[in-house]
Amino acid sequence: MKTYPLAKPFIDAEDKKGVLAVLNSGQLSLGPKYLQFEKDISVYTGAKYACAVSNGTCGLHLAVRALSLGEGDEVITTPFSFVASSNCLLYEKVKPVFADIESLTFNINPKLIEAKITKKTKAIVAVHVFGQPVNMGEILKIANKHKLLIIEDAAESFGSKYNEKYSGTIGDVGVYAFYPNKQMTTGEGGMIVTDSEKIYNLCKSMRNQGRNVNGDWLIHERLGYNYRMDEMSASLGMTQLKKIDWMIAEKRKIANWYNENLHGNKTIVMPSTNSQGSLSLFVYVIRITNGVRDRVMNKLAKKGIQTKPYLPVIHLQPFMRKMFGYKKGDFPVAELMASQTLALPFYIGLNKQDVTYISREIWKALEGS
Ligand SMILES: Cc1ncc(COP(=O)(O)O)c(C=O)c1O
Known part of the structure; x- marks a missing residue:
């Protein structure tokens, strides 16, 4: 009997050749590939900056930290999503406040957001569920009116556009995920995109143990993590992005x-x-x-x-x-x-x-x- 899994990555000869070349090069981390992959994502999406990370969840975590969200803050988001889109808030003791969804798109219903806003509300995490873009026009209106920041969880929507803009590039910061069931894969992997130099520099530093971007290897300017993307994953991302x-x-x-x-x-x-x-x-x-x-x-x-x-x-x-x-x-x-x-x-x-x-x-x- 022929069996049908739910998902399967598409990997071709070019993908394999690229990963093998990295293995043969001996430089498996912090080499040229992740930097090139970031450039490629930036060109493809139109985002000014891209920061490669080891998965979508840690990308969201860095986005929350880079926006200085923390204990006592509330962030409005959807209850219909993969759990990481609200866990990233809990890591920083931020309270996720849910607004119900639209049945047509499965996305957060913008009409229900304003009723959830309190003095503690600092941001909205808009999740483009299953690749269907959130109504970002409405989200932007609400965010501008109430001075809220926007994180786009675009883990499920790489390549989707809202009007002429790629999902992930509309709010203050967006995050893609490249797990093998996604539109394209790096094995494990993710990418933070933003037009803000400040957010980008913070994310770059925090993914690399809090090191200063241009500083000494053993000087840690802030609390950081090892959320780096390895070179094999980055190479796979580069060849996947081509197709x-x-x-x-x-x-x-x-x-x-x-x-x-x-x-x-x-x-x-x-x-x-x-x-x-x-x-x-x-x-x-x-x-x-x-x-x-x-x-x-x-x-x-x-x-x-x-x-x-x-x-x-x-x-x-x-x-x-x-x-x-x-x-x-x-x-x-x-x-x-x-x-x-x-x-x-x-x-x-x-x-x-x-x-x-x-x-x-x-x-x-x-x-x-
Ligand atoms: C909506 C959403 N957010 C975040 C993530 C987390 O991505 P990752 O599995 O790469 O950590 C996923 C992944 O499935 C997701 O679907």
Whole structure:
């Protein structure tokens, strides 16, 4: 039986050649590759500065620190995301304050943000969930009106644009992630982008043990970390970036096949393609609206088709309930979406027949449930 994982990185001969060349060079860290990868990301996205880090989570952590957010501060964000988008606040004892989401985009509902603003509110973490850009026009308006900073968690949206700007480059600081299930990969890896020289210099110093950017190796100007990206990852990032537009287009093709095949099923809501820019999809997520999502998932698993309930809400994670006393019903739209969403296999290499087969099995699973 042919099996279908949820995700798989696309790695070609150029990627392998590049990584092997780094291994042969003997310079596995702090070499030329991470600097070149940063330049390449800066050129691609249009961000003035880019700072490579070892994963998206530590990129978000540095963004929070670089904006001087700390104990006593509140930051407004979404409860429907991967947990790192609010954990990065907790690392610095910042309180994440959730606003519920829109069912169409799965993103934070800008209309619900202002009611959450208090004297302690300092920033918004806007998460472009599944690659769908947040309505940044509204976020910017609110941020300007209330003098709030904006962190864009663009971990899931590399290559997506809001109007003409790449996600990640619209707020004060943005973070991409390159885990192997993402639009492009470096193995583990992430990138902070910003137009602010100050934020960039702080991030550069903090990722490298707090060293002064131009200073002595053993002088540590501030509290820092080892959040550096190694040279193999950076080389992989460089060659992946060369083909990112092609990879995004391939994924779009696969999404369109799913759209065609699943169209007309009354219990399925397809992902929104109604973005105010261009979409770079991270995952293909449908909603199963008649309460049988988990049953469908089990039936598909028996056919070798891996699916996942993306994403569980953050506020109902055990540690969040314990810390803040959240309970079911606190963010009803996010909770409803989390009970219905199902991510389908989505990776380069799936062909039209594969998508037809997977879709047919979804139709069958729904008919029998
Ligand atoms: C929305 C979001 N934020 C942050 C991250 C963290 O990225 P990483 O896994 O590279 O630490 C992810 C990764 O899955 C994510 O989806």
